[in-house]
Amino acid sequence: MAEKAAARAEAARLVAAFRAAGAVEVEADILQPAEVLLDLYGEDIRARAYVTADPVRGEMMLRPDFTVPVVQMHMAEGAEPARYCYAGEVFRKQERPSARRTEYMQVGFEVFDRENPVAADAEVFALFARLLAPLGLRAATGDIAILTAAVRGLKTLESRKAALLRHIWRPRRFTELLDRFGGRAPVSPSRAALLRVLATGERPAAAPHLGLRSEAEIATRLAALVDDAEAPPISTEEVARLEDLLNLEAPSPDALSHLRDLADDMPAIVPAVDRMEARLDALSRAGIDVGALAFEASHGRTTLEYYDGFVFSFHAADLELPPVASGGRYDALTEVLGQGRSIPAVGGIVRPGLVADLGGLG
């Protein structure tokens, strides 16, 4: 219990600092409707969040984070621009016995601002860096928007790009898809047989139709399979450049110049790389030593999938510990939850319990 009190004291300090930075403190219910979270994160969230049942409201979850309820609140009633902060417990189920806590405090800061997203990215990161400076943490950054721009710029079918974009956050399937679209993985025997039948213009012999997925939906996908089989593979050069990009890890200025080199052959990433450069300038003006700031192109690819731009995290020397703080840009999430409206948004959370364990900010 002493640990909780220490976490609470650090949380109060952080909330005071976020308020001083212009944030309005907000609250969120601990019990959240499961449907919204399931729709957003998919079945994986069931392995991570505690699910319970309400006799009237149906399936509920103990909040696994604050971002979703804060975005919902802002989209329903918020004025623009807005800065919010919050502090409270979140709950994460652990499937394996581990030192990771299942119930811990999060303190967060979120900025909703359409005017200057790059400045908002720098504002959030610089604020976190300044507040956490006494702990001597290692910061790492990335930018999902550069990856998505690179995929969108591939010279191949839209359906292939869409499939790759869906799986940016699932590196294993992304690699499998890239191998297949790049012609590096063999076509399975069953697929080859199907394509031979389709090439004759016949429908494959099939059992009686069954289930909700209609014959028209099946026909659409069969046509897509034929288109895919007829399209040339993504060129070796393009695949190699994409892999080069995904594996890029370097101090920010070196990463930027490498990305500029890549952009000569990948013009689609130019706007995203321009934004990265503008962000580094803004960070530099805010007093961040960008020369030492790590950039990892694949940073944020294994988190819950809502970040779609700048991403960052702050780590202790002990790599067994979860990040002390993390965050990023999630413009698309506001669109999903905004019922037709959207707003650029960036934010992050700190774990005050870890802050206390590492000596605290007091």
Place this chain on the structure above:
Amino acid sequence: MLKLGVPSKGRLMEQTFDWFGDRGVKLSRTGSDREYSGAVEGVEGLELVLLSAGEIPRELAAGRIHLGVTGSDLVREKLADWPSQVAELAPMGFGHADLIIAVPACWPDVDTLDDLDAAAAAFRRVHGFRLRIATKYHRLVRDFLTQHGVADYQLVDSQGATEGTVKNLTAEAVADITSTGETLRANHLKILCDGLVHQSQATLYAARGADWRGAARDTLSRLVSRLGLPAVDMA
């Protein structure tokens, strides 16, 4: 006493009795057909506890029985991080069943997990909800699909007659146990070629959380040597 939990009825019980009998440990039910009590001959200090096969994983996890015979599918499904809770002493070579993922046979475009993932994405766009997979093996199926990077699906609970859910429009695909595939074919379903989630068989487990001090430990070492299994130390 060292407590051995064994399925209380049916073929699984008979085959378990045969397996132990072939190795010189005679297990039997005592009293009337309806009474759940058993007897052991051949190893001193071993007590037979007859239980529902589905409850054996839980009893092992709680340490209320030292040893238990049940399907490896049930242990993996019901126990989080099962190797930390039980030790696998011997696969027993019967009770074989495969947990598989199956889709309607009328989907010529879906043969692999990769296809299932693509079909799920398109299905969600058209119908506004995630493609439903009916199962009672939530943990095993979710872990398997996560590991293989399949998205845009949801699991719906089905405790029985799972193969009928597609026809009844309550699911688009199923994940269920099959041994011959007969029921799947009768319901116009086909197994994905890489859709084998787990190959289950009856297995003898030891509970890590049971009390292994003193006599229980000695009885275990006598039992495994009688059964011809490698020595284990549960302490």
